[in-house]
Amino acid sequence: MKKTVIAILIAAGLAGAAGYSIGRWHDMPAPGADNAATAERKVLYWYDPMVPGQRFDKPGKSPFMDMPLVARYADEGKEVEDGVAVSPRQQQNLGMTTAKVEKRVLASAFSAFATVTTDERGIQTVPSPASGVVEKLFVRAPQQWVQKGEPLARLWIPQWTAAQQEYLAVRQLGDGALTRAARDRLALQFMPESIIQLVERSGKPQTRLTLRAEQAGYVVKLDSREGAQVAATQTLFELASLDPVWLVVDYPQTQAQTLSAGSEIQATSVSWPGEVFHGRVSELLPQLETTTRTLKARVVLENPQQKLKPGMFLTVSQADSAKQPAVLVMPEEALIATGAANRVLLATGEGHFQPRSVTTGRTAQGWTEVLSGLQEGDAVVTSGQFLIDSEASLRSALPAASVEKKAQQYESTGVVKAIDDGSVTLAHQPVPALNWGAMTMDFALTRPQPDIKVGQSVMFSFTLDDEQGAVITHLMANGEVMK
Structure with a gap:
């Protein structure tokens, strides 16, 4: 992006310089008959075109570059208080154009890339309820897709035998209080209700348990094999859903004010041309990525048909939200950004131009928000302002009150x-x-x-x-x- 901007400025400078030179050549007296008039031209000062802010009272060699100083004549472009005057011919040669400062709705042109990741809030852990042995695995590989209720593994848990036999013996006594206490003891051993009911119906101990998926998803983690011994609460599986998914958005610091929690986001993918996915910003992550110097945001994105997979790249933008109020804006190309300050060239009428320091805000769709320095209806120069700013030494024409103490960068x-x-x-x-x-x-x-x-x-x-x-x-x- 920066190379493109530099290329545009170079092209504008070369084109403007050519036009400016032609304008000066046409304004110069013809040789021969007008030699006397040429000799009588009044020299205001000498200067180095590469350092136009420095003036000299006599000709000579520039102390900055290996080139002679250039004379500034009184008839080349009249300097006026708090600005300069440029003749209509020179304005035409420089290709100078102006535009009005106006009020309009400045939509945030937010666009960034994002990566699809698993919604970690929806990850389900499937542990072993007690110590035992993995008798059979129905899911044998990670990333395998399972449906809700599908069996995952069958466990043999021999330690349940004694407690279940005791419960069956107490039931035969017919004491309701003792029966309830024995049943509660089974539940305290993390025995599922389905196993307890099967013990009651069959009248026999049930030491085999089939673990099933409580939701549809894919296996993120598989930590056991058939025949392996497992401990109580040991994680055997982790299941993740694909609806919704997370989008991790990387965006530059300059757009930090664009996103906020709750902002509506729309995303597109080259895998599904023409389809738009919708979501909302869940969190603005607090840390800056040091390698890319970008901020990150987490978006919860609807994915009902599981078309988006973890690892996919998407292009995200802000969805059209409530209409924002109109703000004062000017064309983006009118801004002269020098690093130390921002200014524009204000057209005050009758060929007079005045530099004006401005404070700017957001930039979008070719317009830059003006926070201070201009009013609605002001005319600013949008083309040729760089040459006028340099050749006419506008920095030295700034009022003393606006001259910055810090050196311009x-x-x-x-x-x-x-x-x-x-x-x-x-x-x-x-x-x-x-x-x-x-x-x-x-x-x-x-x-x-x-x-x-x-x-x-x-x-x-x-x-x-x-x-x-x-x-x-x-x-x-x-x-x-x-x-």
């Missing part, structure tokens, strides 16, 4: 080419926020050298310092952040 990806004491050389991808193209350059490391290797692919963030240049703040390699 930028993000990119690259490959480690060399590691030295206090610096690392990276062949990095373009950085649209700075209008940088792909290049190989050195970055300062202010902390001890991280455990990275030459040739390793990394993700990193950095700040720009007047003295040290580009300074690494975080490196991410092999899923671990090295500070």
Whole structure:
């Protein structure tokens, strides 16, 4: 996903840069007759396009990169208080478009993968009621399916003989109190009611017991064989049902606010195309998966025909729930996310544009929720804003009250080419926020050298310092952040 976003920003930057260059070429005086006018063009300042926030009062070589400084002329794009002005021709060359901030229902675009597991609340344990011998097994292998009431095993329990003979002898005495006491003694030995009734009807001791499945399901665990001795309460079988089943959903931290206990979930499987399974979130599991950095939720899913089997992968999404209230939103592409802050380019009319810091919420279906910074009806730039933000040095046009004390951070990806004491050389991808193209350059490391290797692919963030240049703040390699 991140690679796709970077590719889009690169393409937008290249296209915008081409249009911006064409616009500047058309705006320049023709050679020859207008040489005098060209000589009289007023220079406002010189700057490095890769570090547009830094201005210089005379031409020369950039202290940041191996390139000459570029002149900013007064007729290239009038700077206005609290923003910039861009001519209609340059807006057309840059492909600038705007959109209105509006209110609409922002549905949660939740989609994740899940794994089918056994509902452990429905697992039935079948123990031996007394010490004895497994005389016969009717179920001989794990994962075997059994129906409700189907025999599982026959046990021989010789220790029941003495108690049953005593009960039969007491019954012949005709003393009701003694008979009830003797019968209760049989029950205390975990003798099933069916065996006691058979003793009463037959008048003989019954030492063989057939264990049966109390519910339909499959054998999860088989812990005995024919001829084996078993102890009282020893588990012989574990049976699990397939209706319902559990779904364990893995979803990113960014969607933590999307799910809650009781949320309705629908799931689809490639094994059953076109069929939708329904369930509800039972629990949000408390621990974060450290290897994938994802959260987990447990969903109880209806499975009346046992089509879903443990181990299957499903795609889950939120079912259409009650209509949510409309919130203030703007197009997702209008947001300029720099890492340290979020802002948009506000069109104030007559070709004037003003940077505006915003606080954002959820993003879904191409729209981003605006928590603060904009009002309904405001026009924001949705295309070409990165070049305007960089070339016109909008960061220096921000009001003093909105200038953040913390250095602005930028993000990119690259490959480690060399590691030295206090610096690392990276062949990095373009950085649209700075209008940088792909290049190989050195970055300062202010902390001890991280455990990275030459040739390793990394993700990193950095700040720009007047003295040290580009300074690494975080490196991410092999899923671990090295500070």
